[in-house]
Amino acid sequence: MEDTPSAATPPQFGFVIDHRKCIGCHACTVACKAENEVPVGKFRTWVKYTEKGTFPAVKRHFTVLRCNHCDAAPCVTICPVNALSKRLDAIVDLDRDACIGCRACMQACPYDAIYLNEDTGTAEKCHYCAHRTERGLEPACVVVCPERAIIPGDVSNPTSEIAIIIREQDVKQRKLEKGTKPRVWYVDALPESLTPGVAQEPTSYLWSDRKNQPPTVPTGFEPPDDLISVLDVDHAPVWGWHIWVYLLTKNLAAGAMLLAPLTGWLGVDPASMTALVPEAVGLLFLGVTMFLLVHDLGRPERFLRILLTPNTKSWLVKGAWVLAAFGGATIVALVARLLDAHGIADLARYVNLPFAALAAGYSAWLFKQCHGRDLWIEAGLFQKLVLRAGLLGAALGGTLARSGDAGLLVGAVYVVLLGALLYYEHRPMERTHDGAKAHAILVQSGVPRAAAMLMLAAAGLLLVAGFLAGAAAIGAAVLAVLLTIAGQLIDERAWVRAGQEVPLS
Numbered sequence: 001m002e003d004t005p006s007a008a009t010p011p012q013f014g015f016v017i018d019h020r021k022c023i024g025c026h027a028c029t030v031a032c033k034a035e036n037e038v039p040v041g042k043f044r045t046w047v048k049y050t051e052k053g054t055f056p057a058v059k060r061h062f063t064v065l066r067c068n069h070c071d072a073a074p075c076v077t078i079c080p081v082n083a084l085s086k087r088l089d090a091i092v093d094l095d096r097d098a099c100i101g102c103r104a105c106m107q108a109c110p111y112d113a114i115y116l117n118e119d120t121g122t123a124e125k126c127h128y129c130a131h132r133t134e135r136g137l138e139p140a141c142v143v144v145c146p147e148r149a150i151i152p153g154d155v156s157n158p159t160s161e162i163a164i165i166i167r168e169q170d171v172k173q174r175k176l177e178k179g180t181k182p183r184v185w186y187v188d189a190l191p192e193s194l195t196p197g198v199a200q201e202p203t204s205y206l207w208s209d210r211k212n213q214p215p216t217v218p219t220g221f222e223p224p225d226d227l228i229s230v231l232d233v234d235h236a237p238v239w240g241w242h243i244w245v246y247l248l249t250k251n252l253a254a255g256a257m258l259l260a261p262l263t264g265w266l267g268v269d270p271a272s273m274t275a276l277v278p279e280a281v282g283l284l285f286l287g288v289t290m291f292l293l294v295h296d297l298g299r300p301e302r303f304l305r306i307l308l309t310p311n312t313k314s315w316l317v318k319g320a321w322v323l324a325a326f327g328g329a330t331i332v333a334l335v336a337r338l339l340d341a342h343g344i345a346d347l348a349r350y351v352n353l354p355f356a357a358l359a360a361g362y363s364a365w366l367f368k369q370c371h372g373r374d375l376w377i378e379a380g381l382f383q384k385l386v387l388r389a390g391l392l393g394a395a396l397g398g399t400l401a402r403s404g405d406a407g408l409l410v411g412a413v414y415v416v417l418l419g420a421l422l423y424y425e426h427r428p429m430e431r432t433h434d435g436a437k438a439h440a441i442l443v444q445s446g447v448p449r450a451a452a453m454l455m456l457a458a459a460g461l462l463l464v465a466g467f468l469a470g471a472a473a474i475g476a477a478v479l480a481v482l483l484t485i486a487g488q489l490i491d492e493r494a495w496v497r498a499g500q501e502v503p504l505s
Helices: 027-036 074-078 104-108 140-144 161-168 241-266 273-295 315-338 342-361 363-368 381-400 404-426 433-444 447-465 470-499
Strands: 013-018 045-054 057-066 084-086 092-094 115-117 122-124 150-154 184-187 227-231
Touching: 013 057, 013 161, 027 045, 027 140, 074 084, 074 104, 140 150, 150 161, 161 184, 241 273, 241 315, 241 342, 241 381, 241 404, 241 470, 273 315, 273 342, 273 381, 315 342, 315 363, 342 363, 342 381, 363 381, 381 404, 381 447, 381 470, 404 447, 404 470, 433 447, 433 470, 447 470
Parallel strands: 013 184
Antiparallel strands: 013 150, 045 057, 045 227, 084 092, 115 122
16 A cells, blocks of 8 residues: 555545546445455445436436544544544544444444444444555455456555545545545546435336335425436334434423423422322333333443543433433432422422423434434424423413412413424424425425424413313313424424435435
């Protein structure tokens, strides 16, 4: 290899893919799999085939896709346990022995470059064949390429082959708008092939069936008839039911404790068992939330690494701190109430308010670190999450109201919160192309409208409950709680799924 790492001046490695030479033979893919024991169905580097034109004037374009070893790698930032790192030689490496399999890095990567090895439960990716590079050898994909279409080297050395190509040729990079500063340059690559989602997606590929169905194409985003991806790698949604249920259970816990300081206004006797309901609900659903987060890990037995070896830049870590503080304050309030120390319990409830709001809303900053999902990084998510928690708390308050006036107050608060939520969800805003596409998928699914209707029905029930008494009032309020839960659950599910419907590669 022409550029051997030096302890004094570490090279800054990168790749050039010269598509004037690439013949689409997949030798790089096979060599990578053999060298790094990549499991069947997973890829660290792969060749995408895109056909452009109409018969008989059709041309097939090859595009080699892989990790971009970004200088501002979002996968490194979001990893909660420092399993991913940016080395001094510019390689982004991954330590499987540290990885907990949370898959957050897969959402943060805008290039589909990371996969979960289901055999080990840990994430994996191209590491520039670091075990070879450190010995002065070229990566396996480079060695086997029959046309030398893959050029590695030290980009910082102006006399190196790769630096000369970058300087003298018309090169392109993928998704520069993401601000990741990728270190893979393409010569003569079809621009449409470098931009995911602009070509037609067939139901089966050139030589194989698809493992997953083609991504949804919303009205207004139809690809041209003369552009089709005939061979690619399927990338299934990374996050599933654990995540959308976690968003609901976390908001239920937070909503209960946002309600807690106001139970006196609802006529609840602080010495009664009813006064314990907010803390009981909060701790119950906090426990469910923690179970979901741990159960979703590829290596759940390693979950304590989030606290023992934390990456303090990751909102998975900061979120764990928030949930711990929220749970601690809730336990203090509950224990004080059980010991008849009502003053301390009330104080703990007020102290817990900011933790409850953060418990509901911190996920906005976590999703903000998911650079690959434009729907999730839009402004206003923090407010929406806190408002959703407030709605759940208000609905729960309807079951605790001890007078008609208190019930009407709860209903009025619910209406105001719902109005604010609908404003944030439907206000006009500028979106990226992928963000607009994901938003169109979400809207055209009809789920947001259905969710809004369920919560509007809940608002009506809470207002009606204010004019009822006894079991009828409680029954109407309980039904309002269930409708609010149902509305938010289907909404969270559709939002998480729509964000992952837009392809990244």
